[in-house]
Amino acid sequence: MLVSKSAIAAVLALSCLVLVKPQVADAQAQRARGASAAAISYEEKKRQTSDIAVTIVTSGITCTCARFAEDIRDIVNDLRPDGLRVLPVLGVGGLQTLEDVLFLKGIDMGVVDEDNLRLLKKRDPALFANIEQRVHYITRLYNNEFHVVARKEFKTFEDLKGKKVSFNLKNSQTEVTADAIFGMLKIDVERLNYDNNEAMKKLREGEIAAMIVVSGAPQSALSRFRKEDGVHFLALDERSLPNHDLGAVFDNYLRARLTHEQYPALIPEGTSVPTVANRALLVAYNWPESSPRYQRLAKFVESFFDRIYQFHDGSRHPKWKEINLAADVPGWNRFKPAADWLARHKGALQSRDGRTLADLRPAFDQFVANYTASTGKKALSPRETEKLFIDFTKFLESQVTSQSTR
Known part of the structure; x- marks a missing residue:
């Protein structure tokens, strides 16, 4: 759809009429606000502060999801008494994030991987029988790539058999995904649980053969590796593992590639490393529609979606280029305020001439x-x-x- 200058000018003129109010009215409003502010009690201030807050639980601070939560906070935050405040919360990640959204008091939203719902139901069918009714997705965010960084003497996944490999922290998304993929490959390793910083140190010193990180590339911790550290990424495809049936892996995960642009110290220019990825989702607890927390989440969705273009700015994480608000996620239910926003903006999301x-x-x-x-x-x-x-x-x-x- 082509947008004429006259159309923009018309909107501009109308908006200016709304934005430019008589000075006398402004002065009166300011005096009224000043008097009201002076009369606010301690308890009222506490109520106001709580009434505008929503929380997003993520995994560690080096995770791409934490950077996304920070970007959302920076753009959506409006600290006025009737505004909206986004509070990122650092958690463990993985299945624990989804459990936190389900059970932890004070948590409204979380960044989880697409397979988490299925895996939780498999872990405890009775406890998580109706999880898809209690937790809904707001939008798909980006792809989480499967990074396996090994010392250079280990050329393939096969070389890791019986060797020490860090699967990241217990119950983290990395451990969940690594457990599934190594199980599909039928490759047994000595599993250890280190955080990224400790794993990187042990890998440099030769105490472990490899470390695994599941996160959106470029992942900030892995970007600290240098050429002289003697490590590289292991490829995951038919060429690198000719004697393995990778059908189950590719049925459950997306094909992906790590590039030189993402990791210039580890991947030579003009080359890439094949791997797999999982979709990261922003999910929310499905509070009753009449509840204040549901209304705050509905307000968050409106503000977040209305400003989605701001996340494409070059100062934000490059993974924001992957977001597609309208993308459906099989097996998950869409949070109703998000579905309602998409229905109202279906035409404007994609203009007729192909521009967003x-x-x-x-x-x-x-x-x-x-x-x-x-x-x-x-x-x-x-x-x-x-x-x-x-x-x-x-x-x-x-x-x-x-x-x-x-």
Whole structure:
């Protein structure tokens, strides 16, 4: 769908009418707010602070999921009394994250891998019988690659038989995935449980043969390896393991590649290392719709999805390029506020000429800058520009809807 300058100008003019209020009214409102703020009690402040908070549990601080939670916090946070505050919480990761969303008091959301629901139900069918009704996914985030870093004397997975290999922490996503994949390959190793930093130290010193990390590439801890450390990534494909049936692995995981651009110290330029990956999801506890926590999560979804274009900025983790809000996840139920938002914005998410809202944002910002400069109007504040772009996306949606009904 082509967007004309006149359409943007119309939205800009309408928004300016809303944004520019009479000075007298502003002064009165400010005085009223000042008087109200002075009257706020300690208990009221506690209530206000709690009423705007939502939590996201992730795994360790070096995990890509922690970086994603930080990015979400930085963009979505609005600390006004009626705003929204995102609180990332560092957990263990893996199946424990999903259990934390289910059982841990104060946890609203978590970043988990797609297979976690199936694995928990397999672990305890009675306890987790209706888990898909209690935890819903908000969106698919990115792919978590399976990294196996070994000393250079170990060329393939076969060479690791009987050797010491770190499967990361107990119940972490890495341990869960590594256990499944090594089981499918029927390769027995001496399993150890070290965090990333300890495993890297032992690998450099030759105390272990390999370490495993399941995380979105580039993973920050692994990026600290240098060429002189004498380690490399092991390939996982038919060529590297010709005597193994990899059908079960590829039935359960996505084919993926680690690249030189992600790990320049470990992968030569112009080459890549085949591996597999799992999908990372942002999930939420499905509170009753009438509950305050459900309403806060619904507000979070609205704010997060409305600002999804901001996550494509070059200052954010490169994995944000993989997000697809509309992608379905088999075996999981979509959180209703997310499904409702997608239904309302179905037309605007993908314009008719193939451009997404994220693609339109730079052109929109340039137009607003040119418009205010040429008309001599005062430049809009970041909050005003943000509101204007949201109004603009709603305008686009109305245009798509009206055209589709003609």
